[in-house]
Amino acid sequence: MTGAFEAGQRVRVKLDFPELRGPCHIRTPHYLRGREGVVERPLGAYPNPEDLAFARPAPRIPLYHVRFDQPSLWNEGAAGDTVLVELYEHWLEGTA
Amino acid sequence: MAHAPSAESVALLDRFVAALVAKGVLTEDQITTQIASTDRASPEIGARMVARAWTDPEYRALLLRDGGQAAEAMGVSMAGAPPLGVLEDTDKVHHLVVCTLCSCYPRAVLGYPPHWYKSAAYRARAVREPRAVLAEWGTTLPDGVAVKVVDSTADYRWMVLPQRPAGTEGWDAARLASIVTRDALVGVALPRAGQ
Numbered sequence: 001m002t003g004a005f006e007a008g009q010r011v012r013v014k015l016d017f018p019e020l021r022g023p024c025h026i027r028t029p030h031y032l033r034g035r036e037g038v039v040e041r042p043l044g045a046y047p048n049p050e051d052l053a054f055a056r057p058a059p060r061i062p063l064y065h066v067r068f069d070q071p072s073l074w075n076e077g078a079a080g081d082t083v084l085v086e087l088y089e090h091w092l093e094g095t096a
Numbered sequence: 097m098a099h100a101p102s103a104e105s106v107a108l109l110d111r112f113v114a115a116l117v118a119k120g121v122l123t124e125d126q127i128t129t130q131i132a133s134t135d136r137a138s139p140e141i142g143a144r145m146v147a148r149a150w151t152d153p154e155y156r157a158l159l160l161r162d163g164g165q166a167a168e169a170m171g172v173s174m175a176g177a178p179p180l181g182v183l184e185d186t187d188k189v190h191h192l193v194v195c196t197l198c199s200c201y202p203r204a205v206l207g208y209p210p211h212w213y214k215s216a217a218y219r220a221r222a223v224r225e226p227r228a229v230l231a232e233w234g235t236t237l238p239d240g241v242a243v244k245v246v247d248s249t250a251d252y253r254w255m256v257l258p259q260r261p262a263g264t265e266g267w268d269a270a271r272l273a274s275i276v277t278r279d280a281l282v283g284v285a286l287p288r289a290g291q
Contacts, residue, residue: 029247063251081242084183084244
């Protein structure tokens with residue numbers, strides 16, 4: 001499965017909090033919601049854990065390693081440090 | 097921290113396993129086999145993989161391309177295990193592995209995670225103040241080395257390939273493996289020739 005994003009592309013994590021709307025299982029950390037990063041590389045496609053957790057049919061969704069600037073996530077830290085996180089495609093949107 | 101399981105939780109587990117078996121999801125034998133496999137895994141496996149990568153360029157390339165295949169090449173069964181990714185430390189970047197959401201850990205090649213890896217403090221702080229966490233481990237990085245925190249959130253499990261330390265010239269793979277600790281394989285410590 002080829003995903004919508006490729007290495008080097010800038011992406012934004014959706015600013016969404018489904019946990020406020022009802023029971024769910026989400027693998028996207030809170031601290032990244034609404035943040036921008038850069039796709040480091042595609043990691044393949046995997047059954048959506050948000051469905052697996054509730055024993056629903058789970059379509060495979062492309063997964064990416066996305067790199068974020070670490071100090072700007074927390075307003076502290078050392079310049080140049082980064083955070084690398086696995087994120088599923090349905091949580092990512094392109095940036096203009 | 098580990099507590100003795102309560103009678104209620106043991107009873108709940110028994111009922112859960114019985115339900116899984118009754119529904120044909122898995123068998124008691126599969127559970128026993130998986131527990132045995134997890135019990136067999138230890139950081140010595142990861143250490144041997146790193147030592148071989150330090151001495152064998154072809155294996156190093158395989159390790160970085162497909163950690164699962166590299167583990168299989170060392171005789172580790174990766175059947176049913178999540179994909180294993182290996183991240184290479186360089187003169188410019190040092191990797192630190194954490195799972196902020198739970199406790200994802202490359203058990204197939206490192207065995208059970210230590211208690212601190214699962215603690216709320218490590219999970220919260222590794223991603224927010226990684227350099228302070230490293231300092232508390234006594235780990236200081238040379239100037240010009242960036243920290244790359246790897247938050248293990250999904251299907252992969254991640255292990256670090258540390259840099260081979262100075263002072264290990266001429267060592268064989270077994271001696272090299274002896275200085276690659278569990279902590280170095282997730283990046284809170286660095287291998288040192290003097291260990």
